[in-house]
Amino acid sequence: MPRLPFFAALLLSACALPASPPALPPVTAPARATATGATPPPAPAVPDRPTTILVSIDGFRPDYLRHGDTPHLDAIAAAGVSGSMYPSFPSITFPNHYTLVTGLRPDRNGIVSNTMEDPAKPGALFQLSDSKVTHDPDWWNQAEPLWVTAERAGIRSATMFWPGSDLPIRGMRPQDWLLYDPDYTSAQRVRTVLDWLRRPAGARPGFVTLYFDTVDKTAHHDGFYAPQKTAAIRDVDAQIGALRAGLAAIGRPVNLVIVSDHGMAPVPIAQRIDPAGIAPPATTRTLGGGPLLGIYPRDGVDPRVLDAAVGRHAHDRCWRREALPARFHYGRNPRVPPLVCLADIGWSFADKPSAYVRGDHGYDPRDPAMRALFLATGPAFRSGRRLAPFDNVDVAPLLRDLIGLPPGQGLDGTDRPFRAVLRRQPLDR
Structure with missing residues (x-):
């Protein structure tokens, strides 16, 4: 994911909303009369639900495991639940992170790309380097992320960096959040999450997100085979170990779900x-780049100029928005460009060659190189289970089960892939 501008001050305290509502009282079993008419003492209170922590390791391929660089992640894979996911199209950062927490594909959640335009917002360009635009809630309000749903249900949430989590969506933020700072180290991120979980019950979050971006960044900026990428993998794995050690010291039951957004x-x-x-520059303009290119006719140019680009080329294919393959579930949102071109795996739309073998993503989600990681462990999960590959829209329904939210209506995913690995079956699914 491209580097965002540095934010000079983290708003750890100032960014939080006012104090959360009081914790719900513990649930107790109703008293029952005995044959003698005496009332037995109340049953013990049901313990509060384990905290759910959703961790994203941006750009982490499942086959990065088991090469000696990831002992902590390997241990989770061996003892917990492991598998791989198909990302949603396009297989890039912001669309897939929003899919993971909404259960809606990018075409429905509105975040159709890292760079996009909207006919309803003429002159505005959504791009990761412009936080003034990306923090406009209008771009995000087509879907509701889990931290908003949780807050509405009285479940406190906290987000340690997640696309969309540092602005009000549908009028609400998580109780605890930080403005994204790329210089906030992985260790600092883990320490902040642990500090949140040391709080007393009334101020402790029930749903937490944690985001690591260095594996993705080093593959892009230093190269797919660069030693910096291996170092980033090792560092993130060490921080997962630090997180688990910290959780064990705190003694809080936690369901830990670790994912990536793409390969x-x-x-x-x-x-x-x-x-x-x-796309001849005289008559067309482009948006994006890398594996995925959007093309528009220039103002005043007949839209039929795009017809010349439709079809198969030597190393890519272009489709009219309305004719994209059905398996992409993409093209009905007006934010999708009128012409979409997808490069073959290992090729890139660029006006000059790279100086090294770059890592990139955005290709066909069914290509094995685009597979995303899935690991889970905690009291809700059985041990030593492996899942068949599934679509990443299924993660949000699973998280709803873990957090204690009712089934979502009209979601693109389902919790069915996880039913055999959960210790307790979800109700009313």
Whole structure:
């Protein structure tokens, strides 16, 4: 994911909303009369629900495990639940992170790309480097993320960086949140989460997100095969170990779900596609780049100019928005460009070659290199189970089960892939 501007001050205290509502009283079994008419003493209070922590390791492929760099993640995979996921199209950061917490594919949740336009917002360009635009709630309000749903249900939530979590969506933020700061280290992120969980019950979150971005960044900026990427993998694994050790010291029961948003593919130096060869600059303009390119006709130009680009080319394919493959579940949202071009795996839309073998993503979600990680452990999960590959829209329904939210209506996913690995079956599913 591209680097966002540095924010000079973290709003750890100032960014939080006012104090959360009081904790709900413990649930007790109703008293029952005995044959003699005496009333037995009240049953013990039901313990509060384990905290659910959702961890994202951006750009982490499942096959990064088991190579000696990830002992803590390997241990979770062996003792807990493991599997891989198909990301949603397009297989890039913001759309998939929003899918993971809404249960809606990008075409329905509104975050259709890392860079996008909206006919209803003429002149506005959503791009990761412009926080003034990305913090406009209008871009995000097409769907409701889990931290908002949890807050509405009286369940306190806390987000340690997650796309969309540092602005009000549908008028609400999580109780605890931080403005994204790329220089906030992985260790600092873990320490903050642990501090949240040391709080007394009334101020302790029931749902937490934790985001690590260094594995993705190093693959993009230093190279797919760069030692910096291996170092980032090792560091994130060490922080997962620190998180688990801290949780054990606190003694809080936690259901830990670890995911990634997409995989990563090597892009050799010479494997570039010049966008000008597909979209002549005199009559068209492009949006995006890398594996995925959006094309628009220039103002005043007949839209039929795009017809020349439709179809299969040497290393890519272009579709009219309304003719995208049905398996992409993409193209009905007006934010999708009128023409969408997708490069073959390992190729990239760029006007000049890279200086090294870059890592990139955004390719066909069914390509094995785009597979995303899934691991889970905690009191809700059985031990030593492996899942068949599933779509990442299924994660949000699982999280709703863990958090204690009712089934979502009209979601694109389901909790069915997880029923055999949960110790207690969800009700009313």
